[in-house]
Amino acid sequence: MDNQRVRVSTLVIGSGIAGCTAALQLAYQGQEVTLLTAGSGLDDGNTALAQGGIVYRSEDDDPSYLESDILKAGWDYNYRRAVRYLSRRGPKVVKEFLLERIKIPFDRDSSDVCRLVREGGHSKARILYCADFTGRAIMQGLQEAVLGEPHITVLTKRTAIDLLTSYHHSERLEFKYHLDNQAVGAYVYNGHTGEVQTILADHTVLATGGLGQIFLHTTNTAASIGSGLAMSFRAGAMTMNTEFVQFHPTALYQRGDWRFLISEAVRGEGARLVNEAGEPFMQWYDERGDLAPRDVVTRAIVDEMLTRGEECVFLDAANHVDLDLKERFPTIYRKCRSVGIDITKDPIPVVPAAHYSCGGVLVNIHGQTTLPRLYAAGECTCTGVHGANRLASTSLLEALLWGWSAARDIGYKRPFQNTLDQRLADSIPDWVCPGYNHNEDPALIAQDWATIRNTMWNYVGITRTTPRLKRAFEDLRALNKRIHDFYRETPISKPLIDLFHGCQAAYVVTNAALRNKQSIGCHYRQE
Incomplete structure (x- = not known):
């Protein structure tokens, strides 16, 4: 077709x-x-x-x-x-x-x-x-x-x-x-x-x-x-x-464009979150311990990392799960092995990452x-x-x-x-090309994406404040206008469509976060 x-x-x-x-x-x-x-x-x-x-x-x-x-x-x-x-x-x-x-x-x-x-x-x-x-x-x-x-x-x-x-x-x-x-x-x-x-x-x-x-x-x-x-x-x-954007508490800590998810089912089978000293810590934050809801676990991990000055925490399945980890979690086992981690022996380094809207x-x-x-x-x-x-x-x-x-x-x-x-x-017309300036530059698109992602992570992330949200709103409003103008002058392409959608979605999320003064669930505000 x-x-x-x-x-x-x-x-x-x-x-x-x-x-x-x-x-x-x-x-x-x-x-x-x-x-x-x-x-x-x-x-x-x-x-x-x-x-x-x-x-x-x-x-x-x-x-x-x-x-x-x-x-x-x-x-x-x-x-x-x-x-x-x-x-x-x-x-x-x-x-x-x-x-x-x-x-x-x-x-x-x-x-x-x-x-x-x-x-x-x-x-x-x-x-x-x-x-x-x-x-x-x-x-x-x-x-x-x-x-x-x-x-x-x-x-x-x-x-x-x-x-x-x-x-x-x-x-x-x-x-x-x-x-x-x-x-x-x-x-x-x-x-x-x-x-x-x-x-x-x-x-x-x-x-x-x-x-x-x-x-x-x-x-x-x-x-x-x-x-x-x-x-x-x-x-x-x-x-x-x-x-309300949910951050998954346990993504594999590694370099890369996206974080590999370490399923919540690992904790469901008994794995414990521990700090660098090997101490379980979730019981200090919530009576449900490692099986607390994700927003609670995510903030506990961030607090533990900030308090101890550590870049990540660890998910210990080797010492707490009485199952064949290779059979129960084959995908996680293979991925961790590919970066030098044996989950049957070693704790898994994990950090939170944006996961679900x-x-x-x-x-x-x-x-x-x-x-x-x-x-x-x-x-x-x-x-x-x-x-x-x-x-x-x-x-x-x-x-x-x-x-x-x-x-x-x-x-x-x-x-x-x-x-x-x-x-x-x-009565619906066919698409008309908005402009013919062939000025699409991959470097500019990459920089705009970096601006969106860093703005959202730093200002509209796990912990939000009014000053951060206002800064995000102002920065994204200006970026949206610039991208919108660029969009109207340049022949359409897949990278340009994605950038336009991503910037607008970020603006919608930020605007909603700024309007909601209540700190609740995934929307955690500190004034």
Whole structure:
């Protein structure tokens, strides 16, 4: 599908667990789907990096227990209806969709019963897993299903530039007077040809993932720049809780563009955080010790590092876990061995890194945004489930459930709110190159990214103050204007699109952090 202008039924932007689930569920309902991925394959996003697992349920579990754990981890800043929906419906969708339909090979015991583990913040052992490569196993299953589904058209190396809306893009005046601004598709950069496609859609599903790459240190893949947040913000969809960025407490301390995640499941199996002297310290900060929620553990690690003047702390699994670490955590074992660390003998040096965005595009339990015809699922959204801090292993479940729910809602509405008004579709112009100054300089783009990442890490990071946030706001506002002007003068390219999205996402997060005077969860303020 390389035509400059195309019309599709449902456009799904993003190919992680949320995007693939939405596409598959729509296809199972007999609908045609166009699925965009920015990479050359479907698994270039964060889903494939997920190590720990996905929330399910144990025999002695109850939805109310999971609900309580989520609310406690989220500082009771959660949307209770969404929490209740995930707690009750989520495990059923895991069973019906992942276990029975896609047949993900979660670890099982000798009786062929799925093994369940407990992670930080959970009162029960309810986490399904595949060793320490759960996300990779899920993505392999979803990828095979998507590529084998005739109702799904996959377009690779496609980067969405902007969401198309009736108010912002229609050339017919009558549609600008409508009270309901509608999403009608997207302008999409084709990495194969260097051209921009106009893809018009009856419904659009955003599943673009997180924004960790706007920070200096992150566990996220290169694609996680907040593009969904930036596009929806420009289109006029409501966003919420974007200040709540969760920092994972245990990323491998090493040089590199991104930090390798040491799963929370390692602590779930009994590993202890220790300082350079080998002393466990979490019990000094929280009665839950090493299984306290992530924001608590992250700040404890930072405090320990600052107090002792150390560059990192250590995660000791060798002396505290009574399992075969090579078998239970093969990915972590191999990665650590590659940098000279044997986790069966040595403690693992770890530091916090930006990991997960708890807020984003506001959606209801059906995945609907405040912009008609626009749905969203996964990390780019704010469902209200996570509140001020995410409970471990709820991210994959939330993405799965909201991808499934969005597809079901679109399918339900199809007979009633079917196709896009043809006059509206015809009134949307094709992309016009904003400028022809071939002045794109890789050095300038690299410097702008360095400014964004250092600003976010130093001023909008783990600990925030009013002076830091004001400085970040002023610096990012000026950078946004400069990049916006540059964007209007230069032919479009993938690096320029990413920079524009990343800078705007950073500005949205900073603005929200500055407005929220309350210190809570991931948004930790010291005045």
